[in-house]
Amino acid sequence: MIYFQMLLSFLQIGLFSFGGGYASLPLINEQIIKAHGWLTMSEFTDVLTISQMTPGPIAINAATFVGMRIAGIPGALTATLGCVIPSTVVAIALAKIYYKYREMSVMKGVMNGLRPAVVAMIASAGLSIMVQALWADGIVSFAADKIDFIAVAVFIASLLVLRIFKPNQIAVMAAAGVLGGAAYLIMDMI
């Protein structure tokens, strides 16, 4: 019974969270904390913190975490499944429509309008990640003590390397993690 309830809850979270990671937070809050009490508010905050430290979408992380807590690996599987079923069905349905009609002039017009908007949305997501990474409080400020200089150095070095040498991005991220991480640890010790 608990499996069915979890499946149902995460189906709703998957189905109604439009527009990126944080859009799913109110729904997770509603379903997981308020309706079922599967997590306490402070556990939920922990899930968010850990979500930012681990790869993958917040909804998937929350699903796995809640599922594991309640019913171990079968629970995690059930909750994750619930989370991805709506995406799968809707994405494939929309893709079918797109590939069927993409030669039509109206469809081409729609896509011509969407492409620059998609670039803009990626840019603005990038900007907020940049602010989060480069300023100590995640708020833009010109006070020297608020700027995270290690992060600024890592950022500029990574960008130059990416633009000039066009290496594998994952290698750049891993290198930044090791070198930047070492720099933070050394700074802490001084």
Added chain:
Amino acid sequence: MEDKKDGKLKLFLTLFLETLKISAFTFGGGYVIVPLLQKKFVDGLHWIDEDEMLDLVAIAQSTPGPLAINASLLIGYRMAGFAGAMVTLLGTVLPPFVIMSVVSVFYIAFRDNRIVSAVLKGMQAAVAAVILDVVITMAHNVIKDKRIFPILIMLAAFAVTIVFDINVVFIIIVCGVLGALFMRPKKEAEK
């Protein structure tokens, strides 16, 4: 016949492994996966062109649920139909699933570990650089056509998402309608 089967198996394996690798490195929200997918499937493997990739991202945004899941699912679907979509879905879900399952058992130690948080802080700055790198390339592609409408849409959408905390669905609808009204391809005769 055997060759065809081998080719298909190889395609599935590549789809699975590439999305697995990419998903393991998408720290910090769904959009991070877009530059990674773009670099691999557009610039690296040349399986999809940039316009189609942006179309798939637009579809992914119009779909409920995590963007990262939707985007890689759609690439799988584009390359190998429903089975391809299942393969990339699995590849994308597996890293967060495994990591989170492990972390959930001893999450307090993980959350408070200084080395973990130092490495992640270092990585976050590089994630910002990775996104900016791809955005520079994409924005350049929009601007170099020197057509006023796409450039205006790009600037307006950027301004709106920065200034207002607006749901992306709204931006998609508005830009889609504007595109349908004003950006339909000109008929050959009119050229």
